[in-house]
Amino acid sequence: MRYQAELGDVDFIRGDYLAEVNVAENAQAHAAGHHPGWEQTCWDGIEQTIYLLAEKRIKVVVNGGAHNLKGLAEKVQRLVSRKGLHLEVAYVSGDNLIEEMKDIRSKGLPPHLDSNNGEVQYANHTLDLMEKENKPIISANAYLGAVADTSPVIGAAWYWYSWSDTDYDRLAGALIVGHLIECSGYVTGSNFSGFTEYNLDHLYDITFGIADVEEHGTCVITKHDAKKGFITEDTVKCQFLYELQGNVYLNSDVKAIMDDVQAQRQEGKNRVRLLGIKGAPPPPTTKLAIFYNAGYQSEIVINATGYGTLEKFDLYERMIRFGLKRLGIHDQFDILEFRRIGIPESNPSSQLRSTTYLRILAESGDPKTNLGLASLLGEFAMQHFSGFHSTSDHHTAIPRPDISYYPAIYPQVQLKTSINILESSKSGTAIGTTSIPTTPPPRFEELTKCASYDTASSIPLESFGPTKPARIGDVVLARSGDKGANANIGFFVPTFLPTSYPPSSPLFAQSWGWLRSFLTIARLKEMMGESWDDAFYVERVEFPGIMAVHFVVYGVLGMGVSGSSRLDSFAKGMGDWLRDIVVEVPVAFLEGRRDHKTERQRL
Structure with a gap:
């Protein structure tokens, strides 16, 4: 946090400190009095940065309050008062539904997150919470609009440009912007499948991404010049494909429709524009992590x-x-x-x-x-x-x-949320709170079945010329992640690796034709080999603007998150495993990449 404030000019610092697994781990400790309830690293960042925030008038939007938002907010308010700074502190409440969930045996268990998909088989023990005794709930937190996960960027841009809550294209664009910079250094070189073609010393001690959000919801992803890391079309594509649900990104404020997404390198170093996102009203339910x-x-x-x-x-x-x-x-x-x-x-x-x-x-x-x-x-x-x-x-x-x-869904209209603004007494010892109730979105749109298809215009594979056995990762990059019990995997044609052919090359377009024709649902199952189980279900979509094929494999992570027995329980390694599978690759693509290595290294 201090680096982002110190190294250059930013208007907002947003921070996502909560993975579902650490929410769970800390809930029990907090309830027993062994944990403050908030994320310590969030407090550390604020404490280290407080003078810079006041000097540069930088606004901070974070979800590090976790199970004790009020406690962290009051701790920050006391720090502000003690330092004599003129900063306002507030927190949002209403996500904690533990009391509502304690009586599920009489009230019933909320629907599962995947309940609208009749093709999905739940993993063994998914319903143990309801079907077995002695399975007490320890936490239940709903995802709230403008504050959860990627949403703080929506809140910042919404405030900055005075958007309406029905400016769906703008809100959707900001949602995906938040997705791109959500995960620390993932957009600046961390967790990047093309790392083997770069100087390894450029891939640590990196600064995190910055989004220049524009009035219409488009953005340029960049970074401070200081320290290491880099932003290219490929790092942006990798992060875009991380933990997707398919071609629609669901959020409490808006649905982002991503079929036409594009990533374009801009003039200057470390600048990539993302555009093509459309929006629609949000679903009537939000995610509830139990x-x-x-x-x-x-x-x-x-x-x-x-x-x-x-x-x-x-x-x-x-x-x-x-x-x-x-x-x-x-x-x-x-x-x-x-x-x-x-x-x-x-x-x-x-x-x-x-x-x-x-x-x-x-x-x-x-x-x-x-x-x-x-x-x-x-x-x-x-x-x-x-x-x-x-x-x-x-x-x-x-x-x-x-x-x-247990990932559930919960009606948005039943949430009781509020904004709570803090103010210290003149002595700084007492803290008063003004609470302002908030309302749900004005419009909802029911969820429909997720899109899934093999390519509409498949090209005969023999038309790409002679092939030879090679790892599919020799010609494509990938990114994978978890969505509860499900894993997502996105494969794409690289744009700016040292060995990739430039977009002006005929091989660039041809490689996309081959990838979308070759990488079918049946092919993915084949590549998964002994790890495939007929209890799994696969959805497949395409993002032509970034030359990507995207899969969601339902059920492969079992219970998901902390309940998964898999060694790679977050599916972060799944993409790299599948890139190592040997398939028949057109010789022209393999030789073309080698031919362009010298030119790319010069660039």
Whole structure:
């Protein structure tokens, strides 16, 4: 925060400090009195920057108040008073619905976020919150307009340009602007799949993105010249494709329709314009993130090296399952998984290249069941396969509380929200509050089934000439992320990598024709290989203006967020895994990229 204020001229600093997982983790600690309820890094940023905010008249819009917005706001107000600064402090309330959700057994469970999609199968245990006893809710927070996730940018631009609450195209443009700069340095080089073609020393100690929001909702994404990082069409495309729901981005204020999105490099360094976003009235519901105590979780990790690794893990799994059955607890787990991570290198040049591991994940409603599993580590300590070793602390086998996630929808008209403006007494000791109730959006538009299609005008793949086996990532970039139980993956033709062909090259347009024709729903399932399950459901859309094919894979993350048993529970690595899959790639595209490397490096 201090860098953004210190290094150049900005009107607003916005900050999104809340991932659903840390909301859940902190809720329980706050309720027990072990956590202040707000995000400490948010307070740190404000405290470090307070004099600059006052000097430069920079407005700050953040959601770091988390479970204790009032507490953080009052702490900031006391800081302002103590420093003798003339700054106003306010907070928004009404997102916390924990009291309304405590009686779900009598009132009913709110609809699931994916309930309007009849093709989606819920993961096992999704409805445990309702169907099983002893699953107490620990937090329930609704996404509010103009303050949640990407929305602070809507609030800032709305205020700056005095927009109407029905200026849907403008609001939608600002929503996607917020999406682009929401995730720290993700638009300035972090989490960028094209990083391997850049100087690695340019990819750390980076500053975050800045959005020059224009009156019609379009924007230019840029950054301070100081420090490292960079902004290109490719970093903007990567972040645009992160955690999308499809071609429509839902928000409490507006729906953003993104089919015609474009990213255009502007004159000057680190400047990319985003345009083409259309808007429509928001849905009548908003997202409600419910977290609850699902029971207890244990994790055991063991290593194996070299010869007979498959048989070693077979032996260990059989032994543990035998022990659990003898204790009479094998079938008492909600989840009991034996996941094999990695494959030992053939003819390894070192022991590390030969070592892989087995991850045992167990969840149950009774900690005694998990303790039974932990007891087997001692009982069978000297009955193991050859070369057995472990680098993990066996304390991870001791049961710890497991927090699970239920994503719901909630009617916007039932929210009771307000703006609360603080004011200190002359002595600075007492803090008064003026509360102003807010109202829901004036118009709603019912949700419709998400778009999904293979390309409308497929080009015969043989028309692109001879092919050879290559990783699809040799010619396309990707970005993936999580949306609850679902993963999104966007693939696109790079624009400005050192080895990509320039937009003036015929290969640039041809590569888009190939990508959209090649990367069908059926092809994605094929590429997922053993990770595909027929219980999953896929939606596919295209963004021609950025030459991107986008997928949502429903159910692949199980319960989602903290409730997912996947190693990559946020699906951040899914795009890079799929870029490593070998497919038949036209030779012309591979050779064309090499031919243009020298020219790109010069540019």
